[in-house]
Structures are given as structure tokens and as C-alpha cells.
Amino acid sequence: MAKFLENYPKADEIYITSGKDGDHGRQSHHYGLAYAGSPTAALDIGAGGQGPGSARMRDFAKWLYDNYWQFTVELIHSTPFNDDDGFYVKDQKKYPGGGPYGPPSSIGHFDHIHWATSRDLMTTIESRAGQSAPDRVHAGTGEPPSTQPAVANTAPVWGWDASDYDWDRGSMNLVAAHHDGISFFIYKATEGSDWTSRHCREALERARGAGVPVLGAYHFLWPNNIESQVNFWMDTVEAKTPWWKDVPWIWQIDAEKSPNAPRTANPAEVLRTVELLRERLASRGHPGYVIAYTPFWLYKNTLTGDYDIWNSNYNGSGTPRPFKEQYQGVGDHQAGWNVMAGRKPKILQFASDGTVGTQRTCCVDKFDGDLHALIRLCGREPAPVGGGVIADAGVPGPSGVVIREHPVAEEISTPAGNGAGAQPPQPVSHEANGEVLIPVTPEEREVLKQIRALSAAQLSPQG
Secondary structure (H helix, E strand, C coil), rough: CHHHHHCCCCCCHHHEEEEECCCCCCCCCCCCCEEECEEEEEEECCCCCCCCCEEEEEHHHHHHHHHHHHHCCCCEEECCEEEECEEECCCCEECCHHHHCCCCCCCCEEEEEEEEEEHHHHHHHCCEEECCCCHHHCCCCCEEECCCCCCCCCCCCEEEEHHHHHHCCCCCCCEEEEECCCEEEEEEECCCEEEECCCHHHHHHHHHHCCCCEEEEEEECCCCCCHHHHHHHHHHHHCCCHHHHCCEEEEEECCCCCCCCCCCCCHHHHHHHHHHHHHHHHHHHCCCCCEEEHHHHCCCCCCCCEEEEEEEECCCCCCCCEHHHHHHHHHHHHHCCEECCCCCCEEEEEEEEEECEEEEEEEEEEEECCCHHHHHCCCCCCCCCCCCCCCCCCCCHHCCCCEEECCCCCCCCCCCCCCCCCCCCCCCCCCCEEEEECCHHHHHHHHHHHHHHHHHHHHHCCC
């Protein structure tokens, strides 16, 4: 990546401010993630700071934006000028004004340019280096290839279900939510046979742009006219987000009380809704995960059928605060996870006032399984990154801390100016359970294997 920057016509005006060093949050391309199955890396580039360097930074960001957006995983740069919309790219797609990153006032990046790409995309850029400049910069139609990024198999799997009410509670920064650990996001699309959401399209497009792996839409179910409601719901989603068929997707039936409805939908109506959804998906050859929010406090054990249940129980979540702290008081053995109507709930909404990223008062959820299991329930086979579940068994460290190998991807190149003196990624807290993810070298990995073997031998029954 650093070598590529020499292609910029005014390369002597820019410099790298950060590669893998520095604090870039718990999850960042700076430390190595993956895009479309290829390892990623990121650089921050400066040109003299705000004020003196603002015009130079804008020129460089515009050069990347105009010529290499289709080879870019992330580009973020906000400017103080009134004649541009900033320069933002996410997963090979331009977002004038910020898009999934939120407005410039939220995302910042006025004093540097953040640029991330993948090894495969970088290889494509380099392979064009021998062509004429117009060919290598403007080749093809300008449309990015259709890719669905590979996703690491993680656990726990956290979710956020939102509606138009949430827009009064914060900036709806889905990038911050994803960085905070949100792996599935669903949004209220419709209610009854005639109400549609104002912000459904924008919210889901933000979530998609932010890289949230699993998305979905929910419908507030009224009694009666079930078939017309299902068609209205699915037609609305198709019109607002026709790309839903390209991503792992959840169809959640929200069956609960409403002061506006004549009564609550009964178990037979919920079951019929499930059946009609499944029939329409199957008839059109579209995958999707159908699940019903039918909380135990409302339906008890009266439900029929074999569909999956989304329950709610806030006991233990305590006061409003970061959602992972709330779940510490809930836990995996809370009553909300108990079997109801013959099956254990697949998803539990455990708080309605959690903080997710920069957003307050969120309805937050946990899936009973790992991320790849959820993706498979959506009818898709996940493209894996690395091996195993990231939160698998670790090695006990000092003071009972669990040390795990950090899933750092292979480097694409060593950033110029950040070679021998560069600092490795810092240990990162994993969830809220006292675990730490630590980057390791191949030599350290061998030591960890020996420690595991020794620990296993010590714990084995003695003959």
C-alpha cells in the first residue's frame, strides 16, 4: 500500500501517520480484517494537518475517490470546504456526504485520510501498473464487482432491532454500532396493512454499508387479514431494499400488544403468517430466516408450529448503559432463555435501553449460537475467514484473564515510515467477560500450543 502512494502525482506532499500502530478501536482494518475472503490493511495519511494541509488532503482524497474507489474497502475524509461532500467509500461504493459513516460532524477525519483495501484489490491495482494510465485508472464500466465479504465466525452474536423512534435518540451511526459488536440489525418496515416506515430504507442501507453481516425487516402484526399483511410487508421490503436477496436476511414477525390494534394476534394467526412467508420465499427461490417475536410474558406456552421464537426478558439488565455490561446481569441462564411452547428461544431481547456505539436507548438482542449458525439459518453458507470461532477456548493468563490469539490477517505490505519502529496492535478487550485478544507472532503461537498441551496434561485424570 505504501509503495502505491508513490503513484500520486504530488506524493511529496503526503505522508503516512498511522498503519498498524495507534488506537483504532477494537475492530479495524488497521489491525487486519477480511473483505471478500481477502486480508485487509489500512493507512492514515496526512498532508500538514487542518488549516495548512486541508487543501492538500482534499486533493489526495479526491484522487483516490475519483480513480480508485472501486479498489477501496474504506475511504474516509471530511473537509471544511463548501464545494464538496467529503470523500467516503465503503466496500467499493461511493457515499457522498458520509453515508454509512454518518455526517462529517460524527465521523470526523478532518485532519487525515483513512484508506483501507484488501490484498486482492491491491493486486488488481498493481497488475494494471503496466497499462496506460487511462486504462488502469478508468478500465471497464466503472461498476465494482459484485462481492459479498467473507465474515469471521464470532460469538457472542449481538443484535439491535430498531424503528423510526430511534432517530430521535441519536445519529443512527451503524458504523459505530458494528464496531461495538453488532452482528445483526433489523428494522421495522411495516404495520398492519397500510403503515410503512419513514426511515427503513436509509437505516438498512446504512447497516449494509457499515458491513453488518446479517440484516432484516420486521412487521408489526395485526389480527385478521393475514395474507394481505404478508404481501404488503414483503412488497414494501422489495420496493425499499430490493438488494435484500443478496445478503443474509431475517424476516421477523412482531406479534405483541398495541393500543391501536383491536386485539393481539392469536397463535393461529402467527402460525399462518409464518406459513405464508415461507411459501412466498420458497415459490420465488429466495432464502430468508423467518422468526416470530412472541414473548413468553404474552403468549406463555400457547404457540403452535415449529418456527423459531424471539423472546424478551429484561430481568438483570439493570440501568441504561453499554449493552454488553447489561448482559452481564442477564446471562445465558436467565428465564428468558427457558423453553417455551416446546422449544428454546433462538434470540432474546434482553434490554430496551442499552447503549450501542453512539446510540442510546436501544433494543438489544443476543442470538443463541455463533454468527455462522445465524447466517445458515438465513439460508446461506458463510464464506469463512480463518478457522474456528473467534471466541473459542483460550489460555488462562495472569489474574485469571483469558488470553486468546487475535485474528490478525496477513499484512499486505509494511507501511512506509512505520517499519521497525511500528508498534503492534494493542491487546483488545473481548466482550465484557474479562477476556483479552492479543496479536501473536508465529513463534508465540507455538508457545501457546505448548501451554495448551501442558494444561491439558495437567487436567487429565491420573492413572
